[in-house]
Amino acid sequence: MPSMAGGAVLAVVAGLYVLAPGIYGALLHLIDIPPARGLFNDLAAIGQAAACAQRGVNVWVPNACMGGGVYSYAPLLLHWPWLVVLYTQTAMLGLGLVLVFLAAQAALPASQSRGELVARVLGTVSGAVIFALQRANLDALLFLGVLLAVGLLGGRGAARLVAYGLFGLLGALKYYPAVLLALVARERARWLALAAGPAALLGGVFLWRFGARLARALTLVPHGPPLGNCFGALDVPLAVGVWQGLARGASRAEITAFQLTPALHGLFWGLVALLVWRGWRGRAACRAGLTELAPFTQRLLLAGAMLIVACFLLAQNIDYRGIFLLLALPGLYQLRPRAAWVAVGLMSEGLFRIGALEVGGLVGGAGAGMAAYIVVWMVREALWWGLVARLLAVLLAWAELTLARWRCEMAGGS
Numbered sequence: 001m002p003s004m005a006g007g008a009v010l011a012v013v014a015g016l017y018v019l020a021p022g023i024y025g026a027l028l029h030l031i032d033i034p035p036a037r038g039l040f041n042d043l044a045a046i047g048q049a050a051a052c053a054q055r056g057v058n059v060w061v062p063n064a065c066m067g068g069g070v071y072s073y074a075p076l077l078l079h080w081p082w083l084v085v086l087y088t089q090t091a092m093l094g095l096g097l098v099l100v101f102l103a104a105q106a107a108l109p110a111s112q113s114r115g116e117l118v119a120r121v122l123g124t125v126s127g128a129v130i131f132a133l134q135r136a137n138l139d140a141l142l143f144l145g146v147l148l149a150v151g152l153l154g155g156r157g158a159a160r161l162v163a164y165g166l167f168g169l170l171g172a173l174k175y176y177p178a179v180l181l182a183l184v185a186r187e188r189a190r191w192l193a194l195a196a197g198p199a200a201l202l203g204g205v206f207l208w209r210f211g212a213r214l215a216r217a218l219t220l221v222p223h224g225p226p227l228g229n230c231f232g233a234l235d236v237p238l239a240v241g242v243w244q245g246l247a248r249g250a251s252r253a254e255i256t257a258f259q260l261t262p263a264l265h266g267l268f269w270g271l272v273a274l275l276v277w278r279g280w281r282g283r284a285a286c287r288a289g290l291t292e293l294a295p296f297t298q299r300l301l302l303a304g305a306m307l308i309v310a311c312f313l314l315a316q317n318i319d320y321r322g323i324f325l326l327l328a329l330p331g332l333y334q335l336r337p338r339a340a341w342v343a344v345g346l347m348s349e350g351l352f353r354i355g356a357l358e359v360g361g362l363v364g365g366a367g368a369g370m371a372a373y374i375v376v377w378m379v380r381e382a383l384w385w386g387l388v389a390r391l392l393a394v395l396l397a398w399a400e401l402t403l404a405r406w407r408c409e410m411a412g413g414s
Helices: 002-019 021-030 041-054 075-079 081-088 090-107 114-124 127-135 138-152 157-174 176-186 189-219 235-247 252-256 262-292 295-314 319-335 337-346 349-364 366-410
Strands: none
Touching (some): 041 127, 114 319, 114 337, 127 138, 127 349, 138 176, 138 295, 235 366, 262 295, 262 319, 262 366, 337 349, 349 366
């Protein structure tokens, strides 16, 4: 059903793109997807950067070959010359990615109730998914890789080793999936050593080969708009800084280049400490339910939770990264249905923000519209912090269960 619903929405959106571009543009505005020329731009950008790098262009600085842009993905991609096809065959490959992504939703565990089915259908047709697929963002491809690897973890030894290798490869492509290597803690001591040893060796080789470029790429990751289509622990401190800048009459350039002050760093770490405390308090309530989940559902929940928690804490993330909540939804709904509905709502939060702005503007003018927008933004931030605390509680509960199993194994139990 989620795949079918996604296909139906794809057909409608494609029809609007071809037959009614004005309505198509209004729809994207309503769910806060910035305008862009054509489709699948992120996929094309990778292929364009690969083509420029082959010509000897330094793509890490603004260059004419990329239309004045810079390359900000992982350096490994520039060493695959065949990726030029992403630029020359963007439409075909982008559409293929969309179709495979939607079909892959059928590989997730079956819904256990009508409520869960509705939640997952709404997640599949959410603004985050539309955004990711409209751009053909690399996150959509990573989603497929994570889903495949999590499935392989249910197999025999060789399949599990391939899964951990795939996690490492995905981490080399876009950094944050490397946190999934923590799932190696599921293994018994012998397999833990067998998987962790090669992973550490390959990680060291990768850093030795690409360390300098990697550091350069990380410096090019910009701050997103804290009041816009982003999520992350930095949103609140950055938004406070933006408001302070506006209050003292700072220019747009000064606000764009804003960096956190010591006081705002303190606010950030205070919020993170509160998050950890809430996660720690909630872990006990998750332990029993976590063990009752089907193995595949549990692995998907852990993988989705690791990705979302890591991304939330380490960076600002464009809304399309919320697609990884689709991995967690089956297990999260069985553990905490309310948290699952919060996740679904956050995957389309742009609709509520822009809707509040437009309706408020119609009713009370621009000031009322902006006031309504800010209220919805505050609710969004509170919901994100609450959801991440719940996901962190799941991870802490799993960590406790894992430590208990290790102690049992070391004591000679099973």
